[in-house]
Amino acid sequence: xxxxxLTYFDIPGIVQHIRxxxxxxxxxxxxxxxxxxxxxxxxxxxxxxxxxTFEIDGKIFNQSNAIARYLAKQYxxxxxxxxxxxxxxxxxxxxxxxxNGLSAIVYEKDEAKKEELKKNLVENLFPTYLPKxxxxxxxxxxxxxxxxxxxxxxxxxxxxxxxxxxxxPGLLKPYPALTALVAKVENIPSIKAYLEKHKK
Ligand SMILES: N[C@@H](CCC(=O)N[C@@H](CS)C(=O)NCC(=O)O)C(=O)O
Numbered sequence: 001x002x003x004x005x006l007t008y009f010d011i012p013g014i015v016q017h018i019r020x021x022x023x024x025x026x027x028x029x030x031x032x033x034x035x036x037x038x039x040x041x042x043x044x045x046x047x048x049x050x051x052x053t054f055e056i057d058g059k060i061f062n063q064s065n066a067i068a069r070y071l072a073k074q075y076x077x078x079x080x081x082x083x084x085x086x087x088x089x090x091x092x093x094x095x096x097x098x099x100n101g102l103s104a105i106v107y108e109k110d111e112a113k114k115e116e117l118k119k120n121l122v123e124n125l126f127p128t129y130l131p132k133x134x135x136x137x138x139x140x141x142x143x144x145x146x147x148x149x150x151x152x153x154x155x156x157x158x159x160x161x162x163x164x165x166x167x168x169p170g171l172l173k174p175y176p177a178l179t180a181l182v183a184k185v186e187n188i189p190s191i192k193a194y195l196e197k198h199k200k
Contacts, residue, residue, distance in 0.1 A: 004029035006067075008052040009036055014064045014099070015052045016159035020185070021068060021152055023194035025075040065092060072152035079151055087146045088153045091136070094129070095160055101125040102164070122168070130175055133157070137177035143184055158185030 004022065008015045010033035022029050034042060034051070043049045047062040054060070054067040061067055069089075072078040079085035101121040108114040137157075142148045145157060161182050165172045172179045185191055 002057050003055075005032060005055040006030070006052060007032040007034065007046075007055075009034055009039075012159065012163050014103075016163065017152065017156040018052070018054070018064060018068050018071065019194065020155040020159050020191055021071045021075065021077060023190045024077070024150075024155060024188060025071070026190055027071075027075075065096065068092075068152055068156065077150065077152040077155070080147055080149070084147045084151070088151045091145055091153045092156050095133075095156060098125055098129045099160055102167070126164075126168075126171065130171075130178070134175040134177050137175075137181050140177075143180070145181070154181060154185055155191075158182045162186070 004027065006015060006018060006022070006029055012019075019031065046053055047060065050062060052064055052067070053062050061070075069078065072088075079088045101117070105114055105117045105121065108117055136145060144150050145153045157178070158181055161172060161178055165182070172182070186195060
């Protein structure tokens with residue numbers, strides 16, 4: 001069995017779904033969480049000066065969703081056929097588009113611009129994306145976003161929507177199918193155990 005090491009900061013950020021995928025698969029991995037105070041001196045050691053990285057038997061890889069897709073394939077979480085995989089990737093890339101709206105706020109240093117970006121997220125981006133996500137989730141007969149079984153899209157949506165909800169309490173209230181998806185994923189025993197272990 002290969003040895004896996006995921007390196008990121010001690011936040012859900014852009015790797016929570018990778019932690020979910022590995023936990024779902026009961027795959028042991030080294031979960032390295034760097035202290036942001038140490039980051040400036042460590043940055044140059046990492047590919048492109050960015051996190052996360054993922055090491056497989058000491059070989060280092062970058063890009064969170066390339067890593068997520070690789071692992072999802074290993075564990076049968078990438079759809080049952082090419083069309084399902086396409087649907088999974090359309091959904092996951094679309095969620096990245098929305099999440100970029102949140103990252104932009106986090107990275108903006110100018111307070112006035114930060115407020116503008118926040119307004120755009122709340123008034124434009126959330127109302128554009130969330131009702132469509134809700135429609136897709138509500139149409140599902142399996143309770144999963146794509147096809148009849150769980151895919152990494154479910155793990156990505158559940159973990160990212162939970163982050164949104166934490167930052168904007170009540171955000172998911174008008175979206176019962178998305179709320180149910182988050183709960184369904186968080187109640188998978190291996191995910192539940194992971195979340196319990198890392199409860200702050
Ligand atoms: N597209 C990359 C984005 C990587 C990225 O921007 N990582 C941020 C953390 S979320 C980072 O390393 N920030 C620290 C820095 O740029 O110094 C991915 O998905 O892995």
